[in-house]
Amino acid sequence: MGPVSRSHRGAATQFAENLAAARAYHAEVGTLAAPRHATALDKPVGxxxxxLRRPDGLGKDPERAARRAEQxxxxxxxxxxxxxxxxxxWQRHYTGLTTLLASGAGLDDIQPGVTHHGDDIGRWLIRQRRDWGRHNEKQRRRLAFAGKGPAKASTSSGSGKGGAAFKKGLEALAQYVEREGAMPxxxxxxxxxxxxxxxxxxxxxxxxxxxDKLDAEQLRTLAELGVQWAV
Known part of the structure; x- marks a missing residue:
């Protein structure tokens, strides 16, 4: 019994250490849909x-597997x-999309080349429109919640000077520049x-x-706030 108990304790300790790394990764990226190469706290968390996602990856003991899944x-x-x-x-890119939208970006802002932790969310978003008919109902509900539907759908938030997302961005930038005298x-x-x-x-x-999608007035407003590439 002794060696078995020590083995169990060692496995539990290792799981706890990896779980802490997973928690740290989630705090930074917002998801556990990590690519295989991802690391956190010097652990190969990806x-x-x-x-763990493989069959019996959580262990063959049903109670222990259920406990780990809950954690x-x-x-x-x-x-x-x-x-x-x-x-x-898909889950990782979806998380990137929701994070960008939560930051104040409008859907028209998220073009190919706009990334989140290295993933091109803009390019992914185009594919979701193209592949709408292939998604299951849960995926469609999530994309609809994010404001993205089939190809005919378009953003309602707007990115022009009168758009809520752009206005909020200007307000935040102006406030920061006035306080700090520099770019964030x-x-x-x-x-x-x-x-x-x-x-x-x-x-x-x-x-x-x-x-290239910003109009002259938008660029002028950004330039006045000190955004050099808008000059």
């Missing part, structure tokens, strides 16, 4: 999660997207007077990626 779901309910009918890659870093989150948060650094990068 490969570890890939292994993972507590971090990310969608940690195993294959059970929902889509791939890990890419990871900066600005808190607006109404208490909402705006990922202003990401928003500026998104505007740069779609510069």
């Amino acid at each position: 490969q570890w999660l890939t292994n 993972l779901a507590a971090i990310d309910p969608d940690w195993n997207p294959r059970q929902l009918g889509w791939t890990v890659d 870093g890419r990871g900066h989150v600005e808190v607006l007077p109404d208490g909402t948060e705006h990922r202003t650094g990401i928003w500026i990068g998104n505007q740069k990626a779609r510069r």
Whole structure:
């Protein structure tokens, strides 16, 4: 019994350490749909999660497997997207889309070349429109929630000067520049007077990626705030 008990304790410790790495990865990226090469806390968290999603990956003991699944779901309910009918890659890109939208970007802002942690969300978004008929009902509901439907759908938020997303971005940028006298870093989150948060650094990068779609007045407004590429 002794050696077996020590083995069980060792496996439990290893799982706890990897779980902590998974929690750290989720805190940074917003999902456990990690690519295989992903690491966190010096742990190969991407490969570890890939292994767990395989048949019996959580272990052959039903109680222990259920307990581990609950621990993972507590971090990310969608940690195993294959059970929902889509791939890990799809889940990761979807998370990137929702993160960009939450940062204040409009759908028209998310063009090919706009990325989230290395994934091209704009290019992925085009494919979702093209492949709408191939998605299952759960995928369609999620994309509809994000404001994306079949090919005829278009954004309602607008990215023009009068669009809510663009206006909010300008407000956040102007507030930051007035306070700091410089441009925010890419990871900066600005808190607006109404208490909402705006990922202003990401928003500026998104505007740069779609510069050719900005009109002259939008570019002039950005340039007046000190955005050099808008000059």
